[in-house]
Amino acid sequence: MRIVAPACTPDREHVARGVEVLTSWGLQVELGEHVFDQWGYMAGRDADRAADLNSALRDPGVRAVFAAMGGKGTYRIVAGLDVEAARHDPKPVVGFSDITHLHLALWNQCRLAGLHGPYPNPSDEGAVWAESLRRALMTTDPIVLHQDADEATAEVTVEGTATGVLIGGNLDAVRTEAGAGLPSLEGAILFLEHQKGTGLGEVDRALTQLARSGSLDGLRWVALGQFLGFEDIASDPTQGGWEITDVLRDHLARLGVPVLGGLPIGHGRYPSMPLGTQATLDTAAGTLTVEPAVC
Known part of the structure; x- marks a missing residue:
């Protein structure tokens, strides 16, 4: 799975703790190239944030895409989504708040389901955060x-x-x-x-x-x-x-x-x-x- 930042810049420590939890489940976790960039209040320029997201959608080795943070900026890049890649190789996008723009666009254009789920920051609700996400991401239970x-x-x-x-x-x-x-x-x-x-x-x-x-x-x-x-x-x-x-x-x-x-x-x-x-x-x-x- 890969963590990208379509919106605002995440806290490095939060991301590191999230990677630790996800890795403990046996997942291989990668970070997008521009996750910690900053351009105004966003995680890098629009083209760079979109490039990280599309790279994850295109990579057959990536089986889920995590948003590192919400905030502002996702709405600026949804028009540049690689919809064909998402349609050819479906994989869930995980996030909420500003990431709703991605969920709506991917469903609208290629009927790709996603997860309204937390950012990789296990300090929020501790074990509840982790278990709910693990079940939604790694089982087929309703x-x-x-x-x-x-x-x-x-x-x-x-x-x-x-x-x-x-x-x-x-x-x-x-x-x-x-x-x-x-x-x-x-x-x-x-x-x-x-x-x-x-x-x-x-x-x-x-x-x-x-x-x-x-x-x-x-x-x-x-x-x-x-x-x-x-x-x-x-x-x-x-x-x-x-x-x-x-x-x-x-x-x-x-x-x-x-x-x-x-x-x-x-x-x-x-x-x-x-x-x-x-x-x-x-x-x-x-x-x-x-x-x-x-x-």
């Missing part, structure tokens, strides 16, 4: 995520069951790809999570853009992960008493589809979950069961 009532989005659940291809990831990335690299969501399950650092209005803008662009047409089910950074927002008098659940409910209720909220996955927890494979959503059981991205 992945089952259980609703956590303590997650804010659990309150947005709308009863129903569904089966379809699971598509999505970080809301900002999904919104950015609307009208560009976002695949059709006809009959799909849309998974969304959101990072800290933005207000209710930004979530509102993102969901409005997706709706107005027609990107949500034909969507039949929604799975919600973590939406972080809104814990105390109801006490802000400028918000009129609204919380993140109010914004999500206001938009998603218009779709008239089942919604399973409260999935413990996103920028605060790091279980690995396939994207681009068949999934079954069951609000009564509070589960999202996803078929593997590897075979």
Whole structure:
């Protein structure tokens, strides 16, 4: 497997610890040439980041591609993906947040499934990080995520069951790809999570853009992960008493589809979950069961 940096520059110590864990599983780990480059806030120039990614996609000895870091910049290089290489020699890309751009582009252009999974930094959740990733990457067992009532989005659940291809990831990335690299969501399950650092209005803008662009047409089910950074927002008098659940409910209720909220996955927890494979959503059981991205 190979670690590349399509977005921001990772911490060397974090990558070293991640390599140690992955190597302990019997994997041979390589680093892309430009992983630790820096150009502004990105891991090197666009051409260099794209070259590392495409080199990994083209190399028959590489069986999985890990993103070293998220942040910003992946959206700048998705148009230059070697889609033919990905189609000819399928291999999962692992990452989340800004790496959602890669997941969407690779599914849209060559139906390549990937893993919404952590960066190679085992300091996050320790053994939980490692075991979840190992299972998703190295077994063909389905992945089952259980609703956590303590997650804010659990309150947005709308009863129903569904089966379809699971598509999505970080809301900002999904919104950015609307009208560009976002695949059709006809009959799909849309998974969304959101990072800290933005207000209710930004979530509102993102969901409005997706709706107005027609990107949500034909969507039949929604799975919600973590939406972080809104814990105390109801006490802000400028918000009129609204919380993140109010914004999500206001938009998603218009779709008239089942919604399973409260999935413990996103920028605060790091279980690995396939994207681009068949999934079954069951609000009564509070589960999202996803078929593997590897075979």
